[in-house]
């Protein structure tokens with residue numbers, strides 16, 4: 522089945538928006554991610570997030586609302602939404618730049634047909650255009666296992682599913698993804714931030730670090746203070762550039778809600794919200810969920826992940842789902858000795874303990890995200906870890 526169309530709706534009637542939102546979910550065709558009542562705000566959203574489709578409510582002259590969007594965004598698929606269906610009106614909407622017209626009240630069958638047409642146009646428009654998935658791994662508390670999840674999930678997606686994967690270390694001050702992969706690239710997120718808009722994909726590939734699993738790594742900047750030299754706007758541009766080059770962009774995020782983190786979360790197709798099975802952690806996670814809700818991006822994109830999971834008689838999985846009002850997507854088993862040894866040796870879990878339950882868990886998580894595995898792991902080469910961690914050039918810049 523085709524991926525849902527990431528859709529912006531510009532419409533003043535909240536009941537119509539609600540109805541289309543429900544129909545989109547029920548039919549699995551349209552994902553209403555952005556809602557606004559004004560064309561100016563809608564244009565801002567398109568500039569920022571490049572949705573696949575815009576549903577634009579027309580009350581009166583279609584030219585007024587559609588033409589400005591069609592002119593500025595020639596690649597945006599515009600679906601005019603109107604109560605009128607007479608020939609003149611349809612013609613006017615098309616001439617203003619709409620690709621299709623949906624009549625109010627919207628019927629399920631019409632939305633499906635419109636979405637199918639939009640999908641076909643999208644594929645035809647630019648078959649070379651890739652749009653990989655962004656998967657952010659987030660926890661509002663440190664030490665819960667986000668980097669462990671980001672790294673080992675990336676490994677499973679690359680080696681078992683043949684996906685072209687990159688892990689982006691958005692923990693700009695004191696990230697540690699490079700340690701997990703035992704790489705020390707001289708090209709970092711700071712360099713890409715400065716050049717994301719003009720980054721040539723081939724040139725970029727030659728600069729990015731590549732682990733023997735096939736996973737690419739975009740490292741944190743060399744100095745703590747460099748974090749301040751990267752803006753939320755640059756994070757957005759970087760993620761857009763990387764999304765066009767990779768099948769999956771995994772973002773290891775910091776544990777606070779700053780603008781850069783929120784940008785990454787907002788752009789994500791999936792947010793793995795990591796928590797532990799204890800009351801303080803669950804309480805904090807609930808507050809994150811509440812914030813996501815207020816920001817308008819609590820939907821099926823947010824997946825709750827229990828890290829370091831040990832079955833617990835006092836707090837059952839079921840009771841958490843009830844309290845959080847969010848299903849548990851996955852539970853990563855607790856195996857401290859194996860995970861610690863993997864980190865300390867600069868090896869991924871699949872390299873040091875391919876058959877352990879915790880390693881297999883990441884394969885299962887990858888399958889939940891991507892469907893059944895297609896490929897097998899390539900042979901690994903040996904490398905000196907300490908030597909690489911302390912290589913001078915990573916801090917000499």
Ligand SMILES: Nc1ncnc2c1ncn2[C@@H]1O[C@H](COP(=O)(O)OP(=O)(O)OP(=O)(O)O)[C@@H](O)[C@H]1O
Nearest residue numbers: 663664665666667668669829854855856857860861
């Ligand atoms: N499944 C697991 N079982 C047992 N221990 C784990 C597991 N996952 C992670 N850990 C341990 O938890 C600690 C934190 O892991 P990790 O660095 O992945 O978390 P983090 O949320 O990225 O932390 P930080 O806040 O430092 O970025 C490490 O000591 C790691 O070994």
Ligand SMILES: [Mg+2]
Nearest residue numbers: 667668669697
């Ligand atoms: Mg971390």
